[in-house]
Amino acid sequence: MKIALVGVGLIGGSFALAVKRRRLHxxxxxxxxxxxxxxxALQLGIIDGEASLEEAVKQSDVVIxxxxxxxxxxxxxxxxxxxDDGQLVIDxxxxxxxxxxxxxxxxxxxxxxxxxxxxxxxxxxxxAAFSTLFEDKIMILCxxxxxxxxQLNLFQEICKNLAMRVVNMTPKDHDLxxxxxxxxxxxxxxxxxxxxxxxxxxxxHIFAMAGSGFASTVRLAKSSPAMWSPIFRxxxxxxxxxxxxxxxxxQQFKHVLDAKDAEAMESxxxxxxxxxxxxxxxx
Amino acid sequence: MKIALVGVGLIGGSFALAVKRRRLHxxxxxxxxxxxxxxxALQLGIIDGEASLEEAVKQSDVVIxxxxxxxxxxxxxxxxxxxDDGQLVIDxxxxxxxxxxxxxxxxxxxxxxxxxxxxxxxxxxxxAAFSTLFEDKIMILCxxxxxxxxQLNLFQEICKNLAMRVVNMTPKDHDLxxxxxxxxxxxxxxxxxxxxxxxxxxxxHIFAMAGSGFASTVRLAKSSPAMWSPIFRxxxxxxxxxxxxxxxxxQQFKHVLDAKDAEAMESxxxxxxxxxxxxxxxx
Numbered sequence: 135m136k137i138a139l140v141g142v143g144l145i146g147g148s149f150a151l152a153v154k155r156r157r158l159h160x161x162x163x164x165x166x167x168x169x170x171x172x173x174x175a176l177q178l179g180i181i182d183g184e185a186s187l188e189e190a191v192k193q194s195d196v197v198i199x200x201x202x203x204x205x206x207x208x209x210x211x212x213x214x215x216x217x218d219d220g221q222l223v224i225d226x227x228x229x230x231x232x233x234x235x236x237x238x239x240x241x242x243x244x245x246x247x248x249x250x251x252x253x254x255x256x257x258x259x260x261x262a263a264f265s266t267l268f269e270d271k272i273m274i275l276c277x278x279x280x281x282x283x284x285q286l287n288l289f290q291e292i293c294k295n296l297a298m299r300v301v302n303m304t305p306k307d308h309d310l311x312x313x314x315x316x317x318x319x320x321x322x323x324x325x326x327x328x329x330x331x332x333x334x335x336x337x338x339h340i341f342a343m344a345g346s347g348f349a350s351t352v353r354l355a356k357s358s359p360a361m362w363s364p365i366f367r368x369x370x371x372x373x374x375x376x377x378x379x380x381x382x383x384x385q386q387f388k389h390v391l392d393a394k395d396a397e398a399m400e401s402x403x404x405x406x407x408x409x410x411x412x413x414x415x416x417x
Numbered sequence: 418m419k420i421a422l423v424g425v426g427l428i429g430g431s432f433a434l435a436v437k438r439r440r441l442h443x444x445x446x447x448x449x450x451x452x453x454x455x456x457x458a459l460q461l462g463i464i465d466g467e468a469s470l471e472e473a474v475k476q477s478d479v480v481i482x483x484x485x486x487x488x489x490x491x492x493x494x495x496x497x498x499x500x501d502d503g504q505l506v507i508d509x510x511x512x513x514x515x516x517x518x519x520x521x522x523x524x525x526x527x528x529x530x531x532x533x534x535x536x537x538x539x540x541x542x543x544x545a546a547f548s549t550l551f552e553d554k555i556m557i558l559c560x561x562x563x564x565x566x567x568q569l570n571l572f573q574e575i576c577k578n579l580a581m582r583v584v585n586m587t588p589k590d591h592d593l594x595x596x597x598x599x600x601x602x603x604x605x606x607x608x609x610x611x612x613x614x615x616x617x618x619x620x621x622h623i624f625a626m627a628g629s630g631f632a633s634t635v636r637l638a639k640s641s642p643a644m645w646s647p648i649f650r651x652x653x654x655x656x657x658x659x660x661x662x663x664x665x666x667x668q669q670f671k672h673v674l675d676a677k678d679a680e681a682m683e684s685x686x687x688x689x690x691x692x693x694x695x696x697x698x699x700x
Binding site: 323339353366 | 535536537538539554555557584586590591594595597598599601602603604605606607608609610611612613614615616617622623624625626627628629630631632633634635636637638639640642643645646647649650653656657659660661662663664666667668670671674675677679682683685686687688689690691692693695696698699
């Protein structure tokens, strides 16, 4: 199987490493506008060669698009123009509404599978990729009914190879829920970081006093602005609503804190404690 | 050395297990109003016996107070009334202003060392205790000048045994900085949890879509309301200020998000990225 890997960073790179480990006879052709990334991906064994987008797409069975979501929506229609009926194009974008809309009327829509692997870390680039990132994770699949049978079968087979579980969702549901369980977490971390940095000009206090709890809560503040800015913009409406709710919850807590209302504070925290069985179930 | 351990939960229990592992001839007498906790602590080898507060204090070289901060401020003066000049009393409270004020004029003030180990997890109770919790962590020491030389020497020796580094700080500085690097993280997690739970009545979406990033950010929402409510109340003024700044940061981000101002969003995130070397240094 020949794969055109467009974007050889954390997600694309981890996918390629996993497929290579799980399947025989896989050749990966890298496409990346960043030539440093191509060199690193070659050295790390993520890709076996490089090519232009057109060359790579033409010669491959599967095209994987693992690039920032703004580049994705503009590049996907071009890729779709290049593919033949038997080819499979999969995107790994973190928003699904805009990308599905971008090709909704494309004559080759059946060649495309809209997907989002629920996997990632706060790092980026080919050197951050590792072959087990996708293992036992969820792969969200949107608009299954618009993909061809041949394409869906191959997609399902690849997900099975990778030990991923496929979950169907509409692009609208995906974008709404992901705003709450992923995008909002990132913003809460980014803002926690800027809050603490602004206060603690003298870093030694942070070094002395910050423990593993702070490190855990602020970890996502290390995430790549270049990757997240387009995601937040594409999902602005849902995320803005999630942020409104989050700010309202914080204001409610501040209200009972300022009133030193022990009972109300404890009932707020007890409600929050209900997340425990849910996060204990997250791998 | 005989230790009276008042509070046999995560912090007190971990301290006792560590001291027992690192020092010869240590006997720990447990004091806890919760008799279940006493039984568990006996079974887990955290304590070697139990006694009333008065009995335990009378027969010990060192008294450790590892209880919620509201109980601490009321119990500490009683303990101080019971001790003799050669004894050492250490508290592990997460706020330091109120506890230092509670004994500032006590005739035995020199027997007391105000401390806060920068260590913890989101769990509580004796079964959550483990002997390496304090290892390589910071121990904040407040008002060193008010403790006696004999007491300070023994305190420093114990910290050294536990591979902890002692850092001096005023209670005022401690309470201000801890609001930012610990208390605020907890509230950002509690509020993230209630936000997501309120939205996602149907838990299956959370199960499907929440990844390790969400789990990390919301982890502290599992923390004990009974422990944190008194901490937040005692540090209400500092925490309220920290929450104001945090909410303002979130509102600022929402403002540039709603304007879809890519440049401003990225510069916000780049500023947040500066936390990276700091959290990479946290053990």
